[in-house]
Every structure is written in C-alpha cells, then in structure tokens.
Amino acid sequence: MQLHLQTWEEVDSYLKRSKGIIIPIGSTEQHGPNGLIGTDAICPEVIGKQLGEEIGALVGPTISVGMAQHHLGFSGSVTLRPTTLIAVIRDYVTSLARNGFERFYFLNGHGGNIATTNAAFSEIYAEASMQRPGSNAPSIRCRLKNWWENPGVQKISGELFGDREGSHATPSEVAITQFAYPGAIKSAILDPPVAPRGDFADAADYRRKFPDGRIGSNPALATPEAGRRLYDAAVAAIVKDYQTWVAA
Secondary structure: OEHHHOOHHHHHHHHOOOOEEEEEEOOEOOOOOOOOOOHHHHHHHHHHHHHHHHHOOEEOOOEOOOOOHHHOOOOOOEOOOHHHHHHHHHHHHHHHHOOOOOEEEEEEOOHHHHHHHHHHHHHHHHHHHOOOOOOOOOOOEEEEEEOOOOHHHHHHHHHHHHHHOOOEOOHHHHHHHHHHOHHHOOOOOOOOOOOOOOOOOOHHHHHHHOOOOOEOOOHHHOOHHHHHHHHHHHHHHHHHHHHHHHHO
C-alpha cells in the first residue's frame, strides 16, 4: 500500500486501524563499476513495498537522496548535508503526524544515513518534549531499521559471499537490485576482484583509497537468484520487527 497511490479519504480510513507508516530511506551514490547509483534507495524501496502489500501497511515515498558526501568524487553521486537531511526527516514526520500518524518506521538502505537519521529523531523528540504540557501533540515514535541487519539476510550473505561481502558495493545489495531490475544488470571487469578495505574522510580521500568505488567487496558474485533469496529473508524478518514495534 503505497501512500502516493492512495486518496486522502483512503488514508483517513487507514488511520482508523493503524497509526504506523513505513518510510524507505536510502541514497543516490556510486556503487562501483557494476552497481547501480540508486542501489541504496532501491533495496529499501522494493522491500518496503512488499512489506506493505503483505501486512496492509502504508509505505511512504522513498527518501532517495541521503548523506553521501564521501561519494562525491564519483560522477552521478548526490548528497544532502547532515543538517538538510535532518530537516527533511523532521518535516516528513511532522507533516504526517499532523493528521494522525504516530509510528514512523524508517527502513534504511545506506549506512551513511544512520547517525544523521538518529539525530533527526532526537530533534523530533526534543521538539515534542519542549511543547507546553497538556498540548494536543500525538505521541510520536520513530524507528530506524537497516534492511540487511537480521540473521536471515546475514546467514545467506555469509553462505554465498563470505568475506567477499565487504562494506560498500556489496554483492548482497547489488544482487537485490538485479532481482528488482533485471533489465538494468551491469557487468564489469573488477581488478582486483576483491576491493581493498580501510577507512576514509572526505570525497577526495575516498576516491584516492578506493579508485573504483568498492570497499572490501566483490559484487561480480551477485546474481538475481541470490537477490531473490536475500529479498525474501529481509521481508520475512522486517515484517515481524515492524508488527512487534507498532503494536508495542
């Protein structure tokens, strides 16, 4: 159930039975020679859509540009400043809360969003705490869930890719995009097959240390079949997590 495919009257009806909404959040950034620039938005978006269909939950529009300044050394990458992303998340939540939503489940596809999204939650809670006692504000709760952080996905990833999973442009995330968009599968010669590992600071430092964009990964191992397995595992785990959290 995608919010943008509903009418306002349908949303009013939904709010009579649920105050929760799933919000995919990702990034628009390079993912190596064979990874789609939209990978980090595509993964939570397609997983979130299936969640909504399975349990009848509304799914909001994807926040597809995130905090990705360190990828700006690669063409096509787009970023928001942390302060901008905080403002976007606050306005998104506040807009929906005005008409009755109270539980905001952010399904994340980009590690670089974690700190900023949690900071946005702190701003939202601070605003609620500082309102006049007895005000009519709804009881807002926010949760951030990374689609890959559950035992089912990690078991499959370990079985298929082992230590070649890496931490950026991973075969797991590339595989899910291949499953979701088989017509957009890319191929490339990766040299070395497994990218180097390490840390980084700004965009220039990242490009210097990881010249093809990957970190510790071999995304040539990705297949649509692997993507389907990972997708199914993520949906099964997150359905349980969402339902338990909304009901608490």
